[in-house]
Amino acid sequence: MHGPGYRRRRAGRGFAYYDLDGSLVKDDERLDRIRGLAIPPAWKDVWICPWPNGHIQATGVDAAGRRQYRYHDQWRARRDAEKHERVLDIARQLPDVRDAVKAGLRTRGLNRDRVLATAIRLLDLGAFRIGSEQYEEENGTYGLATLKRAHVSVRGERTFYSYTAKGGIDREVEITDRPVATVVRQLLERPADAGEDLLAYQTEDGEWRDVTSAEINAYLKEISGAEITAKDFRTWTATVLMAAALAEAPPPATKTARKKVVSAAYKQVSEQLGNTPAVCKASYVDPRVVDRFEHGETVAQALRAADEALSSGGMADRDTQKVLEQAVCQLLSA
Structure with missing residues (x-):
């Protein structure tokens, strides 16, 4: 984090905090504010905002090497309110998005539009995290975009998903939807050399291309004309x-x-x-x-x-x- 700020250092079983000039923070008022941030002990390279009204109150690097943030409660509340108001606006647009998805599902073959429309229908019905290639590689956890064919089965109009989600949580999802079951069955039956990911589509020249999380979000924006994301x-x-x-x-x-x-x-x-x-x-x-x-x-x-x-x-x-x-x-x- 750039800019002046307090620093945290290990001291015995706890931590000591140092001012902008490197001197030890001793007064109760500042210490109470810092401790009230509940910065995880495992964070490294901790930076603490010297001002109580800063919108970012602290940052640090977690055990996985990711930069994490502690925000001011009021700033977080305002941002959350804006987020939920935006999601409510998006909810009013969902009928149009679902109509576009229906149109995509009515196409034939495992083309881009049909497979991506299936992905959106799964987001809608299964509340999946979209997932990322990075989380799969680093943590062995999965989301919609990174599900493997081995995670999925089909029985009639029902599809079943069994996988390890973010945080190491074992997740079981069952979806009853005929168009989804039809496409998923075809995806599972495609040639073995077409990749192990569940979601993939065939290009005009016959090549198989795995669907990425970025592609799903881009397709959402394409069919909605709005800034809608999988989340x-x-x-x-x-x-x-x-x-x-x-x-x-x-x-x-x-x-x-x-x-x-x-x-x-x-x-x-x-x-x-x-x-x-x-x-x-x-x-x-x-x-x-x-x-x-x-x-x-x-x-x-x-x-x-x-x-x-x-x-x-x-x-x-x-x-x-x-x-x-x-x-x-x-x-x-x-």
Whole structure:
């Protein structure tokens, strides 16, 4: 990190902190602020902002050699609010994106558009992380773009995905979708010398090309005309799942009961996403869903309507998703 700042050095079982001029920081006010940042002990090359209102409060290098950051709470809250508002805007555009995906899936052969449309449908239905070639190489973990054929199986209209996700979490995903199953089956049946990655398409000259995470994001922008990323799908899915989990819970009678419901909902959503409740809360779920729940507002009515239609055979799963998403949009826009 460039610029003046405090430095951290190991001192016995703890750490000592040094001022801009190299002198030891001793006063309680500054030490309390620094300790309050909860900088992980494993971080190296730690830099600490000398000003309490700086938007980046600290940086360091983690055990994997990645630069990490601690942001000011208010700055982080503002950025998170902007992120969720942007994702809400994107959610309103999803019907058009899904129409473009349907068109891509209707093409024939394992061409670029059909395979990339399948990737977007999988993001939409499976809440996959997109993954990266770097994480696969360094950590042996996978996301959608790096899934191997060995991770996937097909039975009828159902596809099954079993792999090690980010953080070493074993993830199992089941998706029921006929167009996806058709394409995935063809991808699994392609020649053995066409590569071990699941997602690959055949160019006009007959060569096989593996799909990359950058290509999936580029295709999303291409069909939407907007700055949509794979992570936006996952963020929106987390918010919708949280809204549904809170709506399904019995109305809590006390503040303690309400906290337990929220905690259980975060746990449920994190299991569906393949991460932890803390990560789910900090990085994915729009906090306005919880705020509305605490004020007695949920999407319970939309959920009941969808369930009734499903039980009478009058609504497909995709229609259920549409009804629920519209209700969440209305809830967050209120």
